[in-house]
Amino acid sequence: MEFDLSLEEAGFRDEVKAFLEAELTEEVRGGMFVDTPARVAFVDKLAAKGWLGMGFPEKYGGSKKPIALAQFILNVELELAHAPIVGKNVGVIANTIFHNGSEEMKDEFLPKVFKNECQWALSYTEPQAGTDLAALQCKCEDKGDHWLVNGTKRFITSAHFADYHWVAVRTDPDAQKHKGVSIIIMDADAEGLTYTPQWCVGSTGAERTNEVFYDNVKVPKNRLVGEINKGFIYLMQALDYERFAIISFAARVRRFNKVAEWVKEAEFGGKKLSDDPAIRSKFATLATRVEIGTMLEKMCICVAAERVPNTEAAMNKAWASTIGTEIANLALDAMGPYGYLWDGSEHAPLEGEMVDQYLMHGHSRVAAAGVDTSKTIIARRLLGLPDPLGKPFLPNQAK
């Protein structure tokens, strides 16, 4: 048993901290993904440090991992500093291409990802396929010398600045739902690709996402990732990774500490808010729950040394999503009516950030794998319980 970082790990963490101290400016902070020139420039610097391709072969532009936990340490520090996070491109795109793509595809895309030369839109969700990704309908026909894609996607976060779309398409309309799905890579400027903004609920300048339309988009044959009709397997692998790698619990820790700091300093009518016993008690309960989040994350890290965490990642995800809402909710309660001030009000505590968090955090409880879905994963994969939607299950059917 060993809970401390090793000397090497601590050294890497300090290096990242020093880098962020030096390079992270106010305009780069906030949000999640790389979406402004300043944020792109910041990630270019991460790339220059070799921190995007850690653990991938050098021939693809990767770099040696300085230490086993480098990826995790980097993510935590980025989250704690509120810097753009880099998990999506490396975690989903590069990993999937590396493990499943053709040699040609690896040569073309991996170096670009690791040099931060391209932005990606993950294009999965459809009007009728949300949590149930296997129901997706976006049609992809083999036209001999190209693929022809037709369909509509929703909630595509980065579509308005992406260079490529990473699209889940249906390549076999007759196969069982999840057996006819493939992944293709599409140029963002392909003819027939259009999008329109979908604004998230939130203040002006809130997160943007997009509805995307593929209208007879031609895609070269070599842009199909891995094997045809195996896309669903790739998606599921990536989701496991996503639950664990893209979003570190550190984001919630940062946010909780920020709120607690505000409470500590806040005074109303000459009374210190932190003297209120009800506030003290509620924040102590939540502080404890936040700490449990860091524990579940540490557990994932330890598992990750041996395999991709799956049910552990689901625990992490379910807890983190729940806690995120609890933080925003308690923050607003503590602020009283000031809690609902927003969007540039000079009286809004923490510049109204907690209002945005309250409004948008519900999304984390349903998105990717929401809380209920994560719990279903735990029930099915870890506890060995049968599919609630499946056939009636009796004890003697157990394996």
Add this chain to the structure above:
Amino acid sequence: MEFDLSLEEAGFRDEVKAFLEAELTEEVRGGMFVDTPARVAFVDKLAAKGWLGMGFPEKYGGSKKPIALAQFILNVELELAHAPIVGKNVGVIANTIFHNGSEEMKDEFLPKVFKNECQWALSYTEPQAGTDLAALQCKCEDKGDHWLVNGTKRFITSAHFADYHWVAVRTDPDAQKHKGVSIIIMDADAEGLTYTPQWCVGSTGAERTNEVFYDNVKVPKNRLVGEINKGFIYLMQALDYERFAIISFAARVRRFNKVAEWVKEAEFGGKKLSDDPAIRSKFATLATRVEIGTMLEKMCICVAAERVPNTEAAMNKAWASTIGTEIANLALDAMGPYGYLWDGSEHAPLEGEMVDQYLMHGHSRVAAAGVDTSKTIIARRLLGLPDPLGKPFLPNQAK
């Protein structure tokens, strides 16, 4: 709209209150059902007042209801005074016989019920048929001149002092689960009927229930209630009634007030417990939730003027069961380590009643219709949602 009791209703309530003031002794208080000589004697007096057969024809020993809400008012006052409640015999047995039984059966049993001359055991649950009553297996064969009953029942609360068993049996083994069930009335001293105690978790003298064995018990042919194989319908009707009529929310109100009164008086280390802001806040929240329980009950009462409340009764039941546990739980929290003292400890607040409540109240959340089941009833009957265990349901299948 009219929330007050009418003059007549208030008059009846006052009459019941005066009666209880005069007749309810300490040894009669507590528990739920009529199970000691003193308690039987007490209910005899209720019978003598004509309060058991209210609303039933006089020829069966019934009496005119003084007012429409008489039954409700009586139940509330009994609960508030912690007297034995009488809903089971009248609510379940008499109602079912009156609406479905033969004339002979009405003549035989209704007067006995209304005069409190007999105690009944409701004999439904089996080892493999709990919430899923339709799965019951207790076999009842037609032997020409009698029925022959074989099976085992569980959690039969009154079996050790009952005169009759009201037994749900399977009369058609080949019919669909809920279609082959009937109700029969069995003498408690029938040959082949034996029972063994099952003690509820709780202090010495805690509630007793029984496991009951029917081993080749012969039952006269005329003891089948209503029509053969219609038993499940009668059961369901009675359950609706039970959710509403047997257990009044007033029991929780009484208990909450008792705890609140204790908190108001309690002092530890020279400090008044009720000065603790955390205690004040938690009790205020719970007081509000308790009040909502009285509101849901009032709503049921209003509905009952026109029909048997069903989804409203399910709301009442789900809320009451949840609140009951919340009361016991908060009471113990407020008591700190004294909360776990029990069973005759002189230091135990409220004589350890809240420990018993904590332990046993979970049963109310699962019993009869537990909280989840009540919510399922609301979802299905009121909200019109399809059976989660049924076939996949698509929008165009809607009626």
Add this chain to the structure above:
Amino acid sequence: MDMKYTEEQKQLQDLARRYLEKECTIDFVRNLEKKDEEIGFSKEMWASFAEMGWLGLAIPEEHDGMGWGLVDQAILAMQMGRSICPSPYLSTAVIAAEAIVLGGTDDQKSELLEEIIGGEAVYAFCFQENTREFGPKTVALEAKADGDNYVINGSKMFVEFSKGADKLLVVTRTAGKVGEESGLTMFIMDSDTKGITHTHLPTMARDRQYEVKFENVTVPKSAVLGPVGDGWTILNKVVQKAAVIFSAYCAGTAEVMHEYALEFSKERVQFGRIIGQMQVIQQYLATCTIEIYGARTIVLYTAWHMDQGRDMLDYVAKTKAFTSHCVEHICDRGSQIFGGMGYIEETPTTLHLRRGKQYQLSMGGMAYWEDIVAEKMFGPVTA
């Protein structure tokens, strides 16, 4: 006991439902949310309210009102809550009207009530101070007698519709100090009285709230409403009624959110079945149903009893505390059922999501009212 609406109440409800569903659509509300919108409500709609008799609904007949009760206003407010209707109904037809009925001189009554009934005077209620807390003890805004006038200095926060209002009902302190219930005095003045400035406060609900600053605002003694230094005796009753109507509004918003979510759960297909067939979704929806029935019942119960002239402070407090909790809980849960859709601005229910939490934090939040419940149960804190 009988919870059924009378014929008149049914008609009131149905009319309100029909009118608001037609006029106060989601798009209508969204338009009023826009930043450059200064008034935050529709004068045309306000005129219709007047025409339908809603503004004088609970004003006694002797003052040309309809003479109905608080319970009728609650029935109406539930409908307004369903349409999250942005209007100064609460501050004008409940708070100002009641304060004038209870505290006004004969002259004030005859002059001011008629204006309200006719829709000619819109009021904003200046009560909440620059603090997290609520209630009479927090009032600091100073009004000093100066010959025939009072001079007012200080500020109020979270005043809804103050810029668009014609008049302000202002709660000041003319005696005593912060922390005391006594010493309060109410004034009525024009909202553009010299020395008053309104600064918009952007809110989660995107309604129109303002910080109102008073800088040597000078009003004649005739602007006083009710007893000098003893305003809380009147205001206490007014605030209780306002809390019930606000609760009705919350119950209505919760109710309609739940209907949207239920409807969606019957249409949205995932894994080859509607999501409403999933047991967890059913449990969420059923739990919310119970809360809504409870919320509606306690609103009506409390309002009805207040109409009988009874002291219902404890129930008012429970009503406000419970509906506040409810509206937040149900708007959150409902949004969850919409999945990702629930968090995209274009989805109608994001209007509810933004309001649920704000309502919960408004008018004393839950804490002020739960303190009252605790005090009723345990008496005041002795230590």
Add this chain to the structure above:
Amino acid sequence: MDMKYTEEQKQLQDLARRYLEKECTIDFVRNLEKKDEEIGFSKEMWASFAEMGWLGLAIPEEHDGMGWGLVDQAILAMQMGRSICPSPYLSTAVIAAEAIVLGGTDDQKSELLEEIIGGEAVYAFCFQENTREFGPKTVALEAKADGDNYVINGSKMFVEFSKGADKLLVVTRTAGKVGEESGLTMFIMDSDTKGITHTHLPTMARDRQYEVKFENVTVPKSAVLGPVGDGWTILNKVVQKAAVIFSAYCAGTAEVMHEYALEFSKERVQFGRIIGQMQVIQQYLATCTIEIYGARTIVLYTAWHMDQGRDMLDYVAKTKAFTSHCVEHICDRGSQIFGGMGYIEETPTTLHLRRGKQYQLSMGGMAYWEDIVAEKMFGPVTA
């Protein structure tokens, strides 16, 4: 970072699991629960604990202990919690042993630690006073110096195993007054010292707790353990370790309750399928799983860091608060899954149901520890 047990830790766990599952069965626990049972633990089992080296597990090798750490004790305690093993392990091998190691004179160490290691001395810990609160400030039991002796008067509450114990570790006040952390002095004395009476307190868990009364109990000055009047400097560390081990115990009980419920959910058939196929049951079980993993991890994390000699007060507090919540929540939820069966005495898990809530309320409950968390976050209350 690596959470895996070492080989030695695995062996410790496996041995404890095997031994306890064999010896400390539900029936064994039930027998110890019986009213006429005065000692409340098995001396035979205690001798086995000594033989297996468990009693000296964390006592330094220089005092003939095994010299392992708190984390190893936690691993062991989780197994004891799984079997809800009734034994004075906590008061003897954790609290008394640690107090002697930290505060004992050389003579005390050499004499007393050996007794503990060999299983010859069972200790009870007399700390909790006749109040709802917990901690050094509550200590009132008076010890007065009188020549070469101290005379002790007063009483302690909720002392586990005091009647069956050989010795008592008694926390007294020799200076200052209630409300102060300083002024405490620890004593070690025989449990049957003249003037001491033990009155059984029936509890929810049916464990052996006593009210211990001290009436002119006279002990020599050599009975003092640690600094006179400054006992909290030692005791503070002891109580923190005890809280972690108690937390481990809670985590173990929660864990095994969850396993029972899971197993039952796979066997119990209703509506033609196992109840574990129902989505709500799955959600309950999964929620509990997350809490259990969190509870286990924070216990190990905190214990491991304390073994590195670090100040972990904040983590100790969070560990105690969370596991206390967890054990209650999971024992309640688990019982629910058993349906009616969950509330019949004969069902094994009623033992857990009766303990979940009691554990939550024990050793300061959640409030004492959450106060510490709040103080770490916000500093002490200033008003």
